[in-house]
Amino acid sequence: MTSADSRTHSITALSAEQFRDDVQDLAALLADAVDGNTSVGFLAPFGRDEAAAWWAAQQPAVDDGSLTVWAARGPGGIEGTFALALNPKPNSRHRAELIKLMVHRAARGRGLGRALLATAEREAARAGATLLLLDTETDSPAEHLYRAAGWTHYGTVPGYAADPAGTLRPCSFYFKNLTGRAPAPPPIR
Numbered sequence: 001m002t003s004a005d006s007r008t009h010s011i012t013a014l015s016a017e018q019f020r021d022d023v024q025d026l027a028a029l030l031a032d033a034v035d036g037n038t039s040v041g042f043l044a045p046f047g048r049d050e051a052a053a054w055w056a057a058q059q060p061a062v063d064d065g066s067l068t069v070w071a072a073r074g075p076g077g078i079e080g081t082f083a084l085a086l087n088p089k090p091n092s093r094h095r096a097e098l099i100k101l102m103v104h105r106a107a108r109g110r111g112l113g114r115a116l117l118a119t120a121e122r123e124a125a126r127a128g129a130t131l132l133l134l135d136t137e138t139d140s141p142a143e144h145l146y147r148a149a150g151w152t153h154y155g156t157v158p159g160y161a162a163d164p165a166g167t168l169r170p171c172s173f174y175f176k177n178l179t180g181r182a183p184a185p186p187p188i189r
């Protein structure tokens with residue numbers, strides 16, 4: 001199996017300026033995922049213009065640092081992405097959410113998704129997060145990836161979101177403790 005890791009792709013965080021420049025390439029990835037009937041928040045038909053508008057609407061969060069978007073560049077340009085959303089609540093600054101992990105259909109099955117996930121975990125920890133959360137369509141390829149990477153399943157909600165074709169699907173919720181330690185139990189009173 002060809003490996004799509006740091007030897008074949010450079011995975012980097014986009015500065016606010018790079019993000020603005022890369023919106024069209026990120027839009028192509030998002031439109032490809034929806035075209036493949038992946039449940040990533042949108043209904044079909046969902047073209048590149050709508051995908052670009054969605055990414056462009058994230059610019060203020062990228063500008064203020066609450067959202068960091070990462071891109072994997074390979075032979076076909078940007079072939080994968082993920083974003084980390086830091087939680088702004090005063091009591092939740094240790095928590096981040098992993099969103100929009102995607103690999104272009106033409107680049108799947110060669111380890112890029114696993115490399116992106118490992119980067120997300122490492123970089124979330126580097127940014128100070130100790131707890132990372134995500135949700136994903138139940139029994140999707142993504143769910144297999146998260147389970148294989150040691151994420152903890154904490155629930156499944158039936159009929160949570162519609163897939164691009166409009167069919168309601170269950171959604172599974174996962175977390176990963178980035179400290180490698182279980183959180184301390186609350187004190188006994």
Ligand SMILES: CC(C)(COP(=O)(O)OP(=O)(O)OC[C@H]1O[C@@H](n2cnc3c(N)ncnc32)[C@H](O)[C@@H]1OP(=O)(O)O)[C@@H](O)C(=O)NCCC(=O)NCCS
Nearest residue numbers: 038101102103108109110111112113114136141142144145
């Ligand atoms: C999920 C996704 C990012 C995986 O990307 P990828 O580059 O194909 O993944 P990899 O090649 O690194 O595979 C890593 C692991 O994922 C799982 N996996 C990937 N594709 C799979 C499939 N079709 N069926 C079952 N498991 C699969 C496996 O556990 C695999 O490990 P293995 O090869 O040792 O069996 C990609 O399928 C994708 O972009 N899907 C659409 C978007 C999406 O659903 N994102 C998640 C939103 S929460």
